Every structure is written in structure tokens, then in C-alpha cells.
Amino acid sequence: xxxxxxxxxxxxxxxxxxxxGLIIFFPILWTILTSFKTEAQAISNPPVFLFFDWTLENxxxxxxxxxxxxxxxxxxxxxxxxxVLGLIxxxxxxxxxxxxxxxxxxxxxxxxxSTKMLPAVGVLYPIYLLFIKLGLLxxxxxxxxxxxxxxxxxxxxxxxxxxxxIPGEILEAARMDGASLKNEILYVLTPMAVPGxxxxxxxxxxxxxxxxxxxxNLTAAKAAPLTAFIASYSSPEGLxxxxxxxxxxxxxxxILIMGWFSQKQLVRGLTFGAVK
Amino acid sequence: xxxQQSRSAARLMMAPAVILLLGWMxxxxxxxLWFSFRKYLPLRGGDLGWAGFDNYTRFIGSSSFWxxxxxxxxxxxxxxxxxxxxGIILALLxxxxxxxxxxxxxxxxxxxxxxxxxxxxxxxxxxMDPVNGLFAYVWKFFGAAPVEWLSQASMQxxxxxxxxQWLPFATLILLTAVQSLDSEQLEAAEMDGASFMxxxxxxxxxxxARAITIVVLIQTIFLLSIFAEIFVTTGGAFGTxxxxxxIFQRVLESQNVGLGSAGGVYAIILANIxxxxxxxxxxxxxxx
Numbered sequence: 001x002x003x004x005x006x007x008x009x010x011x012x013x014x015x016x017x018x019x020x021g022l023i024i025f026f027p028i029l030w031t032i033l034t035s036f037k038t039e040a041q042a043i044s045n046p047p048v049f050l051f052f053d054w055t056l057e058n059x060x061x062x063x064x065x066x067x068x069x070x071x072x073x074x075x076x077x078x079x080x081x082x083x084v085l086g087l088i089x090x091x092x093x094x095x096x097x098x099x100x101x102x103x104x105x106x107x108x109x110x111x112x113x114s115t116k117m118l119p120a121v122g123v124l125y126p127i128y129l130l131f132i133k134l135g136l137l138x139x140x141x142x143x144x145x146x147x148x149x150x151x152x153x154x155x156x157x158x159x160x161x162x163x164x165x166i167p168g169e170i171l172e173a174a175r176m177d178g179a180s181l182k183n184e185i186l187y188v189l190t191p192m193a194v195p196g197x198x199x200x201x202x203x204x205x206x207x208x209x210x211x212x213x214x215x216x217n218l219t220a221a222k223a224a225p226l227t228a229f230i231a232s233y234s235s236p237e238g239l240x241x242x243x244x245x246x247x248x249x250x251x252x253x254x255i256l257i258m259g260w261f262s263q264k265q266l267v268r269g270l271t272f273g274a275v276k
Numbered sequence: 277x278x279x280q281q282s283r284s285a286a287r288l289m290m291a292p293a294v295i296l297l298l299g300w301m302x303x304x305x306x307x308x309l310w311f312s313f314r315k316y317l318p319l320r321g322g323d324l325g326w327a328g329f330d331n332y333t334r335f336i337g338s339s340s341f342w343x344x345x346x347x348x349x350x351x352x353x354x355x356x357x358x359x360x361x362x363g364i365i366l367a368l369l370x371x372x373x374x375x376x377x378x379x380x381x382x383x384x385x386x387x388x389x390x391x392x393x394x395x396x397x398x399x400x401x402x403x404m405d406p407v408n409g410l411f412a413y414v415w416k417f418f419g420a421a422p423v424e425w426l427s428q429a430s431m432q433x434x435x436x437x438x439x440x441q442w443l444p445f446a447t448l449i450l451l452t453a454v455q456s457l458d459s460e461q462l463e464a465a466e467m468d469g470a471s472f473m474x475x476x477x478x479x480x481x482x483x484x485a486r487a488i489t490i491v492v493l494i495q496t497i498f499l500l501s502i503f504a505e506i507f508v509t510t511g512g513a514f515g516t517x518x519x520x521x522x523i524f525q526r527v528l529e530s531q532n533v534g535l536g537s538a539g540g541v542y543a544i545i546l547a548n549i550x551x552x553x554x555x556x557x558x559x560x561x562x563x564x
Contacts, residue, residue: 010374010375011375014375017370017374017377018376020366024383024384024387024443024444025384025386027395027402027440028387028390031398046417089296092292093289093292093294096286097286097290100283100285108290110555110558112293113555113558114548114555115300117497118301118305118547119540119544119547120520121501121527121540122547123304123305124523124524124528124536125540126303126307126308126311129307130303149297152293152296152300153297206389210390210392212392212503212504216393216504217524227392230397231397233397234400241401241402244402245398248398251391251394252390255389255390255391256386258389259385259389260382260386260389263381263382263385263448266445270445271449271494
């Protein structure tokens with residue numbers, strides 16, 4: 001008896017949750033579906049949902065006309081470069097804060113967090129000017145550096161919260177057993193730190209990939225990543241729904257997949273360890 | 277415990293991160309502060325000398341200042357209310373036993389990973405377009421005249437787009453908090469005959485208070501500086517010019533750097549007020 005009630009309730013929960021989930025997901029689903037339609041079907045009245053002539057034409061057109069691959073490469077370079085660079089700088093910092101904390105560690109961490117709160121628009125012109133003076137405007141290197149800097153506080157914070165969970169006793173035990181510092185880092189610490197570093201890498205790659213203030217304002221034709229590429233479709237002559245959808249699908253697909261793997265890290269990373 | 281040697285090694289390991297962030301903070305900030313006191317028009321003569329507090333008073337005195345403050349508050353407030361309320365409901369729902377929970381979670385979280393320019397363009401063209409948009413079709417289907425969303429209901433439209441992007445974030449964090457709720461306590465309350473509303477009010481909501489505060493603070497910081505969504509949809513027209521968009525226009529579009537920088541200083545102060553509260557909470561968590 002009781003079981004039947006639970007199953008009924010479970011069925012109701014399932015129905016409601018799935019409906020809401022599909023409504024929230026619908027814009028993405030619709031974009032993906034539209035990307036396989038012809039332009040005429042994309043704006044047909046009434047709208048066609050599944051029963052249309054599926055075509056891959058839009059994808060090849062987008063690639064040919066606007067050289068999608070170049071923007072993709074820019075995105076990969078900028079997001080990947082800024083994440084790796086950030087990790088190289090942040091790992092030692094987070095490491096020392098987690099394992100050799102001093103009285104000022106907490107203040108330094110909070111101060112790093114505060115730099116993240118600086119509204120980008122407040123320093124837009126100085127950065128723009130410096131970029132012109134240093135010849136960095138519309139270069140991948142310039143954007144990589146800026147994105148590394150804006151995400152550095154998050155990287156340090158995430159790593160710090162992961163490193164702090166590594167028990168210090170293990171290190172002492174290794175030392176007692178006569179492990180050298182090199183062996184200690186190589187065989188004891190690194191294996192325990194890898195999952196945290198991997199999560200940090202994933203989340204920051206996503207954040208850098210989707211960043212849309214500096215990428216729009218500091219690039220033109222050469223170094224523009226996918227965010228800027230998509231924004232260029234907002235001009236009237238680019239208004240072809242099926243092609244817009246194909247371009248959008250290509251821009252979000254890699255991150256959507258990565259994002260699903262990093263749900264848990266998202267919470268920790270974006271709340272600076274305040275919620276785990 | 278830590279030796280002198282390991283302390284200096286630790287300092288050395290921290291140095292690159294600290295120095296870089298210090299430079300990233302101080303250099304542009306000093307420049308913005310400096311420009312804000314200058315009459316600086318790069319396209320019309322460059323730096324034309326000292327301006328005192330002129331830029332500050334002119335920025336506040338301009339006819340677009342107060343509307344922009346209002347637009348900012350309406351967008352931030354609207355998105356916060358929608359995402360927190362729906363986020364709580366969704367979190368409670370997703371915590372219930374059901375089939376395919378993992379898949380539903382993925383569906384709900386997905387919008388967060390869509391880049392802002394894509395979500396703005398997709399909403400603008402494929403849903404809100406008055407001729408070919410899906411909404412226009414639905415409106416016509418029910419015999420109503422299609423709405424020109426981004427001009428006639430511009431604020432509501434932008435709030436909707438941004439809420440769609442941030443609802444996953446609120447849901448995910450609130451879900452994490454809901455899952456840490458003591459289920460025995462809830463069951464005990466249920467046995468004692470407490471209604472759902474009283475359980476929600478006296479047990480669940482107090483438990484979620486901290487998570488809600490964090491959602492509100494973090495979202496506020498990000499929402500104060502939303503840019504791409506407005507850039508792509510309305511370009512600041514139809515009353516959607518937020519404070520940060522106004523500053524962007526002053527600085528890059530009309531190239532009045534002095535005036536824009538004064539606005540930037542206001543924006544920085546505003547963001548810092550929010551940041552102080554957030555840092556308190558995060559700081560407390562560090563001690564625990």
C-alpha cells in the first residue's frame with residue numbers, strides 16, 4: 001500500500017520536474033533543431049518541430065562564409081591559454097596558503113577575491129589604452145592575459161579549498177618514512193591534488209570561453225573568439241535563423257558537454273568555497 | 277611548526293599571484309581615478325587639463341544618469357526575485373524522489389553554459405522577433421497581436437533573458453543547500469503534523485538563509501555589470517541603458533573618457549558596497 005502511494009507521488013514528481021526541465025531547456029533544444037532546418041522551414045508558419053528535412057547544409061555554409069574554425073581556434077587558444085597560465089601561477093600560491101598558512105593568509109585570500117568584484121567597465125578605458133600602447137589590442141595574447149587575470153582569484157580560491165582538504169598528517173607520515181621533499185610532492189601530494197586541479201581547470205575554461213565583456217571590447221577581426229563571432233550575427237544581414245542556429249550550436253556544444261561534467265565544481269568555484 | 281625556511285618559500289610561491297593581481301588592480305584603478313579628474317577627449321584634442329570634480333557632478337547631473345540607475349536596479353532586482361523564488365521551488369522539486377533525476381538536473385543547468393551572446397541572440401531572434409519569433413506565432417495562434425518584445429516590453433524581455441541564464445546557478449546552489457538538510461528533522465516535523473507551509477517556513481527557509489544570501493550577493497555582483505545581453509538585444513535603447521552600459525557608451529562610443537571614468541568610479545564604489553557584505557560571509561566561512 002505505502003509503496004503504491006510513493007510510486008504515485010514519484011510519478012507526479014517526475015512529470016512535473018520533467019516538464020519544467022524541458023521548458024527551461026527548450027530554447028537550447030529549439031536552437032539545435034533549427035540548425036538542421038532549411039531557412040524556409042526555420043521561419044515556417046506553423047513552426048515545424050521534428051518532421052522536416054534534416055540537413056547539414058547550414059553547418060558547412062557557416063564554416064565557409066565566416067570561417068568558423070578561426071574563431072573556434074581563437075576561443076580555444078584564449079580560454080585554454082588563460083586557464084593554463086592561471087593554473088601555473090595559482091597552484092604554488094594556493095599550495096603555500098593551504099599548507100604554510102600565516103596570519104595574513106586569510107586577508108590575502110579575501111583581498112584577491114575583492115579584485116574580482118571590480119566592475120570591468122570601471123577600468124575599461126585604462127585597459128583599452130594600455131592595450132593600444134602595448135600593441136595588444138585585437139591580439140590573442142592580450143586577451144589571454146586579461147582573462148587569466150580576471151579568473152585568477154577564482155582559480156586560487158578553488159585550488160585553496162581543494163588543497164585544504166588534503167590532510168596534513170599524510171605529509172608528516174611520509175616525512176617520517178624518510179621521503180625527500182621531491183618524492184613527497186611527486187608521490188604523495190600530486191596524486192591527491194590532481195582531481196582538484198582538474199575541476200578547477202574545467203570550470204575556468206568554461207568561464208573564459210563564455211566571457212563576453214573583454215572579448216567584445218578588446219578584439220576586432222583578428223583575435224575575435226566565438227562570443228564576438230556570434231555577436232556579429234546581430235547585424236541585419238546576418239539574420240538567417242537556420243545559420244544563426246548552426247553557428248550558435250557550434251559555439252555552445254563543447255562547453256555544454258564540459259559543463260555537465262563540472263556541475264559540482266560550479267557550486268564550489270562560483271561561491272568561493274562558501275557552498276560545497 | 278612551519279620553519280623559517282618554509283615560510284620564505286611560501287612567500288616566494290605566493291609572490292607571482294599577489295604581484296600580478298596587485299598590478300591588475302592598482303594600475304587601471306589609478307588611471308581611472310586620474311582620468312576622472314581630467315577633461316579628456318581622445319578624439320577632440322586629448323587631455324585638456326584639470327577638471328576638478330566637474331566630471332563627477334556632470335555625470336550625476338546628466339539626464340541619462342537617474343534613468344540608468346533605475347534601469348540597473350530594476351534589472352538586478354527583477355532577476356534576483358525571479359531566480360531566487362523559482363530557484364527555491366526548483367531546488368525543493370529536484371530534491372524529491374523521481375525517475376531520471378540526473379537528466380532533469382542537466383536540463384535545468386544547461387542555460388548557464390550558454391555564452392551570453394548566444395542566449396541574447398537566440399531569444400532576440402527566434403523567440404522575441406515580432407514577425408518570425410516563436411512567441412509571435414503563439415500570440416497569433418490565440419488571436420492576439422504579436423508584441424514587439426524588445427521595444428514595447430524591453431525591460432521585461434531583458435529580465436527574462438538574464439533570469440533564464442542565472443536560474444541554473446541559483447537552483448544549483450540552493451539544491452546543494454537543500455540536500456544538506458537534516459531529513460530526520462523534517463520527518464519528525466511531518467509526524468508531529470506540521471503542514472508543508474509551516475515546515476517550509478520554520479525549517480527549510482531558515483536552513484536555506486545562508487545559501488540565499490550567497491546567491492543574492494554573487495548574482496548582484498555579476499548582474500551589476502551585465503553587458504553582452506544589452507549590447508546584442510537593444511544596444512541600450514528603450515530604457516534598458518544600465519549604469520555600466522552608460523559608462524561604456526561614454527567611454528568608448530562618445531569617447532568622453534573623463535566623464536566615463538567618473539561614472540566608473542561610481543560603479544566601483546557601488547560594487548564595493550555589495551562586495552563588503554559578500555566578503556564578510558566568505559571570510560566567516562574561512563574560519564570555520
